[in-house]
Amino acid sequence: MTGVQGFLDQLGARKQLDAEPSWIAARRQAGAARFEAVGFPNRKNEEWKYTDVSAIAKQQFALTDNADFDRAQLDAMMLEIDAYRMVFVDGVFSAELSSLDGLEGDVSVEPLSQALASNHEAVGGALGRLNNVDFSAFSALNAAFTAEGAIVRIGRRVALDKPVYLLFVSRKQDAPIMTHPRVIIEAGSQSEATIIEHYIGEEGAANLTNVVSELFVEKAAHLVHYKLQEASTQEFHIASVHIEQARDSHYRSFNLNLGGSIARNDLVAELNDENAVCDYYGLFFGRGRQHMDNHTKVHHNAPRTYSNENYKGILDDRARGVFNGLVHIKRDAQQVRGYQNNANLLLSDRAEIDTKPELLIYADDVLCSHGTTTGQLDERAVFAMRARGLDEAMARGLLTLAFAGEVLDSVNEPNIALRVERAVAGKLPDRFNLQDLVEAQDA
Amino acid sequence: MLEIKDLHASIDGTEILKGINLTINPGEVHAIMGPNGAGKSTLSAVLAGNEGYEVTQGTITFEGEDLLEMAVEDRARAGLLMGFQYPVEIPGVKNVYLLKAALNAQREARGEGEIPAPEFMKLVREKLAYMKMDNSFLQRAVNEGFSGGEKKRNEILQMLVLQPKLALLDEIDSGLDIDAMKVVSQGVNSLRSEDRSILMVTHYQRLLNHIEPDVVHILMDGRVVKSGDKTLATEVEDRGYDWLTEGSVA
Known part of the structure; x- marks a missing residue:
């Protein structure tokens, strides 16, 4: 059975958490009910106008409970980076592949299931606070299937010495799998940390990853958040990222999308107190028939809050991109600055981009701007580089990279x-x- | 080095070059002069491999190879480098990076490995100093925001680093003030050697005071109507071009 009922049927097959807290069960029911009521979004829905998810609705996805994966294969796929690492294979936590050695002090990095088992009440405040079941059908589905994920708590004034690396691996299976991870990051006041969410998959993996992330950036905390999505080109990747920022906090997001058949990211930041700064950097690169959709929102809920957004799209072949960026300035949120830019590069005549910047301003003393451009590579520059001996692929590559620069x-x-x-x-x-040499010389 | 035989080329069906013959031997410096519309830029463009020009007849042989069969990048790797009249701005690509990629492409074509970074930097610094260019040029994007003179100096810098067998200089003097002209021509003159050739295309005789040619060709209406030594350039400067066609077979 496929469609909405097919998904809901899987709930019955789901392995129960040990002693599931009642509030989780209630959320699960609320999510299922919501999902049943709204169903999958269709293109009449403004938020999904350019993104057709019927390929997801038509598919039947199973659940899995094992995290078997070859160590050497993982080593070849993952980032070579010195970090505190948690690995999830098709959404299932693998202690064996993870490495949290050396983590000490007022920091905890643990799988959600473990955090719930040890003290579920400590999770209850955060889980679902920023992402309600009615945010989208996929959020409802995530709530219905909540089981695993990552929870990172960084204590007050802690400056993490290494990034936290959350690696999600998607396996190629006979039957496609669905996973609904939940990521919770609590960056305590005056803390500093880098979080890397990385999505990779075996070639041909055609699973559904439906992740919800909730990030709490407390007073004067600095959080850098990389989301690198390199799933297989047959994977469905749906992500909702919600950020809450307190006074003097700084959040910087890099939303980098290279993989996926359909990749959709929703980013929603709430700037709740003065001097909160939010930077959104994004890059999406689609080839073949990939479809990449980024919906970003920044809510300036307080005066003197600042946001800066720069999204670059590169589309080749018959790839399609969507950018929808909203800067919302609440009533009386004066002296806000909000900048937004989206530039797109089309490498083929058949590639397509739909871009829609939006400003909603309800205060009168603000500085805002937005701009969007779409263009092609400069053929004269390609020629000039070839005339110096660079082959055409490299010339185009360098220019494309320069665009992403x-x-x-x-x-x-x-x-x-x-x-x-x-x-x-x-x-x-x-x-x-070269950079090192030139810099050494200039010093 | 370079042999052009009976070269005919057109753009959008209009014939611009109508049978050019030209031979450049190793070590020689040639200059091509001619009035507007004579076909000077078309000749440069055909030599550089610019698409949009159709060669309808004739041959170009470079170092024994059929140049017209070679892709743009292969011409450069084989040692034919073009100094452009209007160097293109390449935002986001640093000079230092383009230089290194270009040099390595050439070395690879010769079956050599990549140049080690320190050795490369030593070479580039030396050439920069020679062209009186600041080190900061390296970190700037290719030609982006450069003045006219800086762009031309940058073209010559690339030549000095890449050491072509045949340097083609298309109106390299245009837009240069007298100081920049000196630096640029000094750079070009430093390229002169027994086994390297230079072909300059220019409007003005002035450039030839700085870079003395061995042979001067006058191009008119798609043909070389006269060749001679450097005094021909002075003569053209004094008398104009018209006397060259009087009584000659058009």
Whole structure:
């Protein structure tokens, strides 16, 4: 059975959590009821106008309860990065593949199931606070199937020495699997941390990953959040990321999308007190028939809050992209600054982008701007580079990369930058060795 | 080095080059002059491999190879480099990176490995100093926001690093003030050697005071109507072009 009922039927087959707390059970029921009531979004729904999810609705997805994965294969796929690592295989936590050695002090990084088992009340405040079941059908579905995920709690004034690396692996299976991870990040006041969410998959994996992330950035905390999505080109990837920011906090998001058959990201930031700063950087690169949709929202709920957004889309072949960015300034939220930019590069005549910037301003003393551009590579520049001996693929690769530059140059994790660079431009001569030399000389 | 035989080329069906013959031997510096519309830029474009020009007749041989069969990048790797009249801005691609990628492409074509970064930097710094260019040029995007003179100097810098066998300079003097002209021509002159050739295309004789040619060709209406030594350039400067066609077979 497929469609809404097919999904709901899986609820019965779901393995029960040990001693499931009643509030989780209630959320589960609420999610299922909501999902049953609204069903999958169709294109009459404004939020889903350009993204057709009927391929998801038609598919039957099973659940899995094992996390078997070859260590060597994982090593070859994951980022080479010194980090506190939690690995989830088709949504199931693998202690064996994870590495949290050396984690000490007022920090906890644990699978959600473990956090619920040890003290479910401590999870109850955060889970679902920013993402309600009625945010979207997929959020409702996530609530209905909540079982596993990651919860990271960073104590007051803690500056994490290494990033927290949350790795989600999707396996190629005979029958497709669905997972509904929940990620909760609590960055305590004045803390500093980098979180890396990374989605990868075996070639041909055609699963549904439906993740909801809730991030709490407390007073004067600094949180850098990478979401690198490199799933197989047959994977369905749906993500809702919700951020709540307190006074003087700084949140920086890098939403980097390279994989997926359908990839949809919703980002919603609530800037709730003065001097909260939110930076949204995004990059999506689609090929073949990939469909990439980013919906971002920033709610300036308080005066003197600041947001800055830069999304770059690169689309080749018959890929399709959607960008919808909303900057919302609440009544009386004066002296707010909100900037938004979306630039798109179409590498083929058949690629398509639908872009819609939106400003909703209910205060009068604000500085806001938004801009969107769509263009092609400069053929004169391609020629000029070939005339210096670079082959055409490299010339195009470099120019494409240059287009992504404004976003990519802000990525402070070289391994992440390199992944994106390789995907976008192929293997290029090392640029970092030159950077060092030039800088040394200028010093 | 370069042999052009009976070259005919058209753009959008209009014939611009009507049978050009030209031979450049190793070590020689040639200049092509001619009035507007003579076909100077078309000749440069055909040599550089610019699409949009159709060669309808004739041959171009570079170092024994059929140049017209070679892709743009293969021409550069084989040692034919074009200094453009209007160098293109390439936002987001740093000079240092383009230089290194270009040099490595050339080395790879010769079966050599990548140049080690420190060795490369030593080479580039030396050439930068020679062109009186600041080190900061390296970190700037190719030609982005450069003045006219800076762009031309950058073209020559690329030549100095890449050491072509045949340097094609298309109106390299246009838009240069006298100081920049000196630096640019000094750079070009430093390229002169027994086994390297230079072909300049120019409107003005002035450039030839700085870079002395061995041979000057006058191009008019798609043909070379006269060739001679450097005094031909002075003569053209004094008398104009009209006397060259008087009585000659059009």
